[in-house]
Amino acid sequence: MSREAMLSSIREALGRASDAPVAAAPQIRLTVPDGDHASRIQQFVAALEALNVRAVIAADREEAQQYVASLLPGKTAIASNDPFLAECGITDLPEVESGITDLETLRERTAHCDIGITSASYGLADTGTLAMLASEQEARLVSLLPPVHVALLPRERLLSGLDELFTLVPKPSASSSSLVLITGPSRTADIEQILVRGVHGPGEVHVVLV
Amino acid sequence: MREINTIQPQLQPALKNPKLQLAIYTATGRLVDKRKSVVSADTLPDYQELRTQANALKKHAIDHLDHYLLEFERNVEANGGKVIWCQDGKEVVDFLLGLAKQRRSRILVKSKSMTTEEIHLNEHLEEHGLEAVETDLGEYILQLAHEKPYHIVAPALHMTRYEVADIFEKNLDVEREEVPEKQTQIARGILREKFLEADIGVSGANFLVADSGSVVLVENEGNARLSTTAPKVHVAVAGIEKIIPRAQDLATFLKLLGRSGTGQPLTVYTSVLSGPRRSDEIDGPEEFYVVLLDNGRTKVLRDPDKRQALFCIRCGACLNICPVYRKIGGHNYPWVYSGPIGAILTPQFEGLEKNPWLPHASSLCGACGEVCPVKIEIPRLLLELRSDIEQAKAAKGEDRVEKLGFQAWARVMASPKLYRTAVAAGGWVMQDAGTDGWASQLPFFMNVGPVKGWISERDLPLPAAKSFRDLWKQRSVGTSGGASAGRASKESAGNS
Numbered sequence: 001m002s003r004e005a006m007l008s009s010i011r012e013a014l015g016r017a018s019d020a021p022v023a024a025a026p027q028i029r030l031t032v033p034d035g036d037h038a039s040r041i042q043q044f045v046a047a048l049e050a051l052n053v054r055a056v057i058a059a060d061r062e063e064a065q066q067y068v069a070s071l072l073p074g075k076t077a078i079a080s081n082d083p084f085l086a087e088c089g090i091t092d093l094p095e096v097e098s099g100i101t102d103l104e105t106l107r108e109r110t111a112h113c114d115i116g117i118t119s120a121s122y123g124l125a126d127t128g129t130l131a132m133l134a135s136e137q138e139a140r141l142v143s144l145l146p147p148v149h150v151a152l153l154p155r156e157r158l159l160s161g162l163d164e165l166f167t168l169v170p171k172p173s174a175s176s177s178s179l180v181l182i183t184g185p186s187r188t189a190d191i192e193q194i195l196v197r198g199v200h201g202p203g204e205v206h207v208v209l210v
Numbered sequence: 211m212r213e214i215n216t217i218q219p220q221l222q223p224a225l226k227n228p229k230l231q232l233a234i235y236t237a238t239g240r241l242v243d244k245r246k247s248v249v250s251a252d253t254l255p256d257y258q259e260l261r262t263q264a265n266a267l268k269k270h271a272i273d274h275l276d277h278y279l280l281e282f283e284r285n286v287e288a289n290g291g292k293v294i295w296c297q298d299g300k301e302v303v304d305f306l307l308g309l310a311k312q313r314r315s316r317i318l319v320k321s322k323s324m325t326t327e328e329i330h331l332n333e334h335l336e337e338h339g340l341e342a343v344e345t346d347l348g349e350y351i352l353q354l355a356h357e358k359p360y361h362i363v364a365p366a367l368h369m370t371r372y373e374v375a376d377i378f379e380k381n382l383d384v385e386r387e388e389v390p391e392k393q394t395q396i397a398r399g400i401l402r403e404k405f406l407e408a409d410i411g412v413s414g415a416n417f418l419v420a421d422s423g424s425v426v427l428v429e430n431e432g433n434a435r436l437s438t439t440a441p442k443v444h445v446a447v448a449g450i451e452k453i454i455p456r457a458q459d460l461a462t463f464l465k466l467l468g469r470s471g472t473g474q475p476l477t478v479y480t481s482v483l484s485g486p487r488r489s490d491e492i493d494g495p496e497e498f499y500v501v502l503l504d505n506g507r508t509k510v511l512r513d514p515d516k517r518q519a520l521f522c523i524r525c526g527a528c529l530n531i532c533p534v535y536r537k538i539g540g541h542n543y544p545w546v547y548s549g550p551i552g553a554i555l556t557p558q559f560e561g562l563e564k565n566p567w568l569p570h571a572s573s574l575c576g577a578c579g580e581v582c583p584v585k586i587e588i589p590r591l592l593l594e595l596r597s598d599i600e601q602a603k604a605a606k607g608e609d610r611v612e613k614l615g616f617q618a619w620a621r622v623m624a625s626p627k628l629y630r631t632a633v634a635a636g637g638w639v640m641q642d643a644g645t646d647g648w649a650s651q652l653p654f655f656m657n658v659g660p661v662k663g664w665i666s667e668r669d670l671p672l673p674a675a676k677s678f679r680d681l682w683k684q685r686s687v688g689t690s691g692g693a694s695a696g697r698a699s700k701e702s703a704g705n706s
Contacts (some may be wrong), residue, residue, distance in 0.1 A: 003295040006504050010276045010450070012232075013511035025455045026266040029259075029462055042354050103493055107440070111406065127476045140439045144432060162461040171457050172659040173289050173422035173484030177494055179438075181480040186432040189472075190348035190366050191374055191390040193237050199347055199394055200401065201432025201479065 016188065030163040035148065040125045040158055041209065047128030051184030054206040055128075059068055064152055064210045065089040068117065071150065072096070075114040078146065079105075082119035082137045088210065090117055090153055116146035116202070120182075122168070123153045123209070126161040127183055130207065133169075134178035143182065149202040151182075154210050218567055218660055224539045225336035230368060234539050237367045238530040244473025245581070254469065263462050265585040268521035269451050271420075275511070278420040279502065285423025291498035298505050299329025302447060305501065306331075306412070309443065315340075315409035319401075319441060321427070321434035322346035323414025324362060325449050327546040328505055342402045342412070345396055354381040360540035362547065363471045363526040368539060401433070411437035411495070416467065416523065417450035418500070422457045424484040425500060428467055428477050435479055444483070445493040450502050451481045451520035457482070463523065467582035470525035483545055499541070506559040516591055519554045521584040528578035528588060534571050544568065549577035554591045562599050569595040578628055602663025611658075630679070637673045647672050 011018060041057065048055035058064035065088050072095040079085050079098040091098040096117065100106045109115060120130040120139055130151050134140050143149045159165055172179040186201030197203040224230055239384055249257045265619075271278050283293040308427045310318070312511060318335065320326065320342055323352065332342040332353065344353040348366035352359060359365035375388045387393050405411075413434055417426040425446040427434040438444045454463065460482070468474040487494030503685045511517050529535045529549030539550040544565045545556040553568045569592045578588040603609045623627045648669040 001295075002297050002301060005294050006297060006450070006508065007276050007279070007504070009508040010279070010511060013508050014273065014275065016274070016276060018276070022274050023270070025270050026263060028456065028458045029263050030458060047492050064599040095557070101492060104554070106492055107406070116317075124222075129476055130509045132580045134487075134491050134494060136492060139495050140435070144435055144439065147644050162464060166461045171422045172482045173285065173424055173457075177289065177483065177485050177488050177498075178461075179484075179490060180435065181476060181482075182478065183474075183476040183480075184478050187478055188347045188394060190346070190351070190364065191369070191393060192233075193240055193364075193367075194390045196391050196394045199398060199431040199433070200345070200405075200436050 026129060030167050032164045032167055033160050035160065037155070037158075040160060040202050041155065044123060044125040044128060044158060044209065047126065048184075048207055051205075053128060053184055054204075056206065056208045058208050058210045061088040061210060064208045065093070067206075067208055068150060068152070069093055071115065071148075074116050075117040076112075077117055077150075078109050078113045078142055079117040080119065080138050080142045084119045085117060085152060085153060090152070100139070101136070106141055107145075110139075110141045110145040113146050115148040116142040116144075117150045117152070118143050120151050121157065122165055123158045123207070124161050124165060124181070125158055128207075130182040131159075131165055131169075132178075132180045132182060133172070133176040134180075135176060140180065142176055143180075144201055147198060147202055148204045148206070149182075150206040150208070152210055158209065174198045218542075221538050221542050224542055225537065227552045229370075230539060231537070233368055233370070234536055237361075237364065238536050241364075241471075241473065241526075241530040245470055245530070247471075248469045248473050248475055254465070260307060260462055260466055261583055261585050264466055264523075264583060265521065267454060267459050267462065267519070268584050272451060272511070272517060272520055273513060275450060275453065279450060281420040282418055282423060282453060282500075285421065286485065286498075286500055287423070289423045290488075290500070291423065291485040291500060292632050294499055294501045296501055296505075298504050299331070299334070299503075302326075302329055302331065302501055302503060303334040303338075305499075306335060306410075306445065307340070307583065309445070309499075310335075310340055317343065317404065317408045318410045318412055319404050319408040319437045320344050321411070321413045321437040322349050322365070323412070323447060324359070324546060325414050325503060325505075326412065326447050327359060329503070331447070343401070344439055345401050345405070345406070346429075346431060347394060347433075350397055350401065351377060354378070358541070358546065360548075360550075361526060362524050362549070368541070403436065405436045405440045408441045410443045410445060411439075411441035411612060413437050413444065413446050415446045415452050415500070417454050417460065417463060418448055418452045419457045419460065419482070420453055420455050422456060422482075422484055424482050426460065427479075427481045427483070428464070428479075430472070430474075430478040434478060435481055438481060438483055439494060442495055443497045443499070444486075445499045446483075446502060447501045447503060449520075450507055451503060451522075467523055467525055470527040470581065470583040482566075492665055510555075510558045513558075516554070516558060516594060518586050519551070519558060519591060521586050522551050522555070523584055524551075525583055527581040527583065531577040531581050533573055533575060533577075537573070550588045550592070551586070554586075554588055554595060557595050557599075562595070562602055566599045569593075569599065615661075633677055633679070637675075637677065640673050 008165045045055045079096045121133040122131040185197045185203050185205045186199050187197050188199045189195050286293050335342045344350045351366045361367040379386045415425045416428045468477040486498040528551050532550050535549040547555045557694045572592050576589045622632050649672050650669045
C-alpha cells in the first residue's frame, strides 16, 4: 500500500525509526500588543479604507440598521442567522430574507440575490480582516456568492491581529469546519497586473462596526 | 550585437522579444516594489524574526515529517475527512477517476495548484472524458490557450489583454472584449455556472496543519473558496512537505506569505478547512479528502542539506527579483517551477543529468536568498548542485579536457621557473590578439575546449607590455637595497 511505502521511504530518507522520539517544536510565537480600543478602531477603519472597503462606525444598533437600510432600496438581500443581525433589526427590513437553514434554498437564493449580510466572529484591526467561523448561524455562501457583502461587527469582537486571533482560536477545527479570513473585496490582477475587483467573490464590501 | 552562443538556444526567442521583456520587467518590478513596502522596518518590525521562526518551523516539520503526517491524518479523520497517500501522479488520477465514477460526475472545478501541474492532472482527467475546469482567472486563460503557468503566483504574467481577447473570442462564445474588467466579468459568468454544476472541487494546499487536521488555502479571487464550498466533494491535493505543526504557527506563515508574494499584508481570502460540513452547519462539502503526494519528494529528503528546498511556500518572491528570470521568463524553465527555486527543485526532482545547465543559469547575486521568507539558502544550494553536476561528470570521465588543463595549470603554478616561462610566452602569444587593450579572440591553438566557450562571451584584457615581476626587478636594481630601502625612504619623508 502506498501509505506504508511512503512512510517507510520518508523514514529511510530521514534516518528515523518509526518509534524515534520527536524533538520539541520551536516555541509558539504569538504576541498580543497592548493598545487602547479607540486606536484599534482607527487602525481597523484605515486598513479597511485602504482595501477599498466601505467602513462605517455606528454609534448604536439603530444606526447600524439605518445604514444597512440605506443600501437596500430596489435590491434583494439575504441575511445570515447570526442573532446579532436580528438584534440590530436587520431581519425586520422588508428587502431582507433570513432564517434559511436548508442548503438547496441557500444556494438558490445566494446565487441570485444582490446583497449578502452577515456578522463576523472577529475583526482584525491591523489588516482590516473579517474572521468568519462557519456555523448554523453563519453559512459560508452568504459572504461569497452575492456581488455585495455587508458585515456587522460588534466592537468588542475587534482584535488586534492574527496573533490575538490564534490565541483565542488555537485550533480552528475545534470550533468549525471552516475558518475564513476576508481581507477586502475579491480581486485579481491576472491580466496585465490591472486590478479588477469582484472576480468570484463580492466586489463590494461594507463593514459596520457597531 | 554579438550572439551569445553558449546560452541555451531555446532561450534566444525570449531574449529577442522586446514586448515580452518589457512585460516581465514591468510585472516583476511592481511585485518587487510592493513586497519591499510591506516588509520594511516601519511596516513589519519583526520581519527578520518571523523569517527565522518560519525557517525553524519548516526545518522541524520536515525533519519529523513521518510524525507530523501521521498526526495530520489522525486529525483529518477525527474531523470526518480522509487522507489518501499517493506515490505519484497516476495514483492521484486513479483516485479521482474512481471518485468521479462513484459519484457519476463529469465535471470538476479546480482552484490554482502547482502540485497538480506537476502531475498534469487536467490532461489525464480529460483523457478519461472528465472536464476539469481551472477557475483562477489566470489559470483559466492558460487552460484555454493550452499553456503552462508562467509564474508561480501570476500564471498569465506574460499575456497582454489583446492576447486574452483573442483567446476568449476563439474559445468562448462571446464578443471580442479588450477591457480587463469586462474580460473578468465574462470569466466570472461562465465559471459561476461551472461552480454550481460541479460535483467535485479540487484544490491545492498552501499549508497542512497537523494539530487541527486542516488544509489552508490562500488566494485573492474567491475561486478557492467556491471550489471548496459549492461542490459536494472537496479534494485537496498537497505535497507532503506542506505540513506545519500547529494552527498557531499560521500567524507566522500568513504574515510572510502574502507580503512576499504580492505585497499584501494578508491576501483577500485565507481558508482554514477542517473536514466536511458538520451536522450543525448549513453549507460546505459532504466529503473531504486530502491527497498526500510524494512524486519525488522523498528522494529530495535524502540529502540533509539540500532538502531545505522543500521548505518553499511558493510565494514567488525569488522569481520577481531574479535577473535571470526577468530576462528569460517562466516558460524557459524546464519544469513547472521556474526562477531560482525552480533551479534548485528541478535537478533534485528530475535528476542532475536532465538539465545540467539549470543551476548555472544564475549570476549568484544572492537576491533570491535575501527575499526568501523561509530563508532557503538558494545561492549556496545552486553552488552545491553545480558541484554535484561536475562530480557526476568527473565520475563518468566526461571532464577529461578540463582535468588535463587544470593538471597543467597546477604544475606551472607550483614551479617558479615554469611560471616565468609561461608568463613570457603568454605575453608574446597575446601581443597581437586585440586592440584597445582588449583581446576578443585567442590564437587558434588556444581557442579550444572550455576556453573557447569562455572567450566567446567575454573580452580579455591584454597583458601589459611589461610584467609586474619585470618592473619590480628593474625597481630593485635602481634603488640599492631593494624593497626594504624603498620602505625606509618613505618613512623618512613622512618625518621631515
